[in-house]
Amino acid sequence: MSATPSRPRRRWEERTLAVLAYPANLALAGVAGFLLALPVVTWLVAWVAAGRALHGWLAGDDHRAFTGTFREFAATWRRSLPASVLATLVVVVLATNLLFLGSQDTPVAFLFGMATIPVAAAVALVVLMLPAAAAFDRDASMGEWLRAAAGLAVARPLGSLVLLVVVAGFGLTCAVLPTIVPFFGISLPVWLGLVTAGRARL
Numbered sequence: 001m002s003a004t005p006s007r008p009r010r011r012w013e014e015r016t017l018a019v020l021a022y023p024a025n026l027a028l029a030g031v032a033g034f035l036l037a038l039p040v041v042t043w044l045v046a047w048v049a050a051g052r053a054l055h056g057w058l059a060g061d062d063h064r065a066f067t068g069t070f071r072e073f074a075a076t077w078r079r080s081l082p083a084s085v086l087a088t089l090v091v092v093v094l095a096t097n098l099l100f101l102g103s104q105d106t107p108v109a110f111l112f113g114m115a116t117i118p119v120a121a122a123v124a125l126v127v128l129m130l131p132a133a134a135a136f137d138r139d140a141s142m143g144e145w146l147r148a149a150a151g152l153a154v155a156r157p158l159g160s161l162v163l164l165v166v167v168a169g170f171g172l173t174c175a176v177l178p179t180i181v182p183f184f185g186i187s188l189p190v191w192l193g194l195v196t197a198g199r200a201r202l
Contacts, residue, residue: 029065034185044083051132094123
């Protein structure tokens with residue numbers, strides 16, 4: 001007789017744990033990615049590693065998001081480190097250009113600044129889709145991942161635009177609440193990219 005009421009309770013507990021596992025795993029993967037990105041030039045390697053670990057968790061293959069991020073870092077850094085260094089330089093150049101052009105009052109500076117924004121948005125979209133591309137084809141090269149990431153971004157332009165706006169809003173939130181950066185600064189944008197890319201493949 002006592003076994004009957006225990007089943008609903010177990011199901012309720014399992015559902016509660018499943019709900020709590022989402023923010024917990026995002027935070028754990030975020031902390032691992034943050035630690036791996038501390039050398040700065042490794043940020044893209046950590047980005048890809050967190051995405052592959054989160055994809056494994058979402059697919060039900062591996063629930064160890066924290067250690068999985070370190071494991072994926074070890075598996076991918078040789079392929080992704082050169083691109084990570086180059087991406088760091090690109091981000092620095094784009095940010096410097098935007099800051100410089102934004103400080104000028106001439107029409108030419110305004111036009112160049114407006115022309116830089118779409119370039120920065122395109123780079124951001126490829127970066128956001130890159131972890132998904134690396135997770136979908138785990139043995140591919142970095143060049144193949146980049147091409148696949150661009151394809152995923154183009155496959156659903158509206159979804160990509162929404163992703164860009166949401167991530168930009170999250171970036172502003174991080175500027176106001178910097179304490180969330182070590183926990184979700186990497187994992188939340190990566191997770192959003194995985195969700196958007198998954199829909200693009202349907």
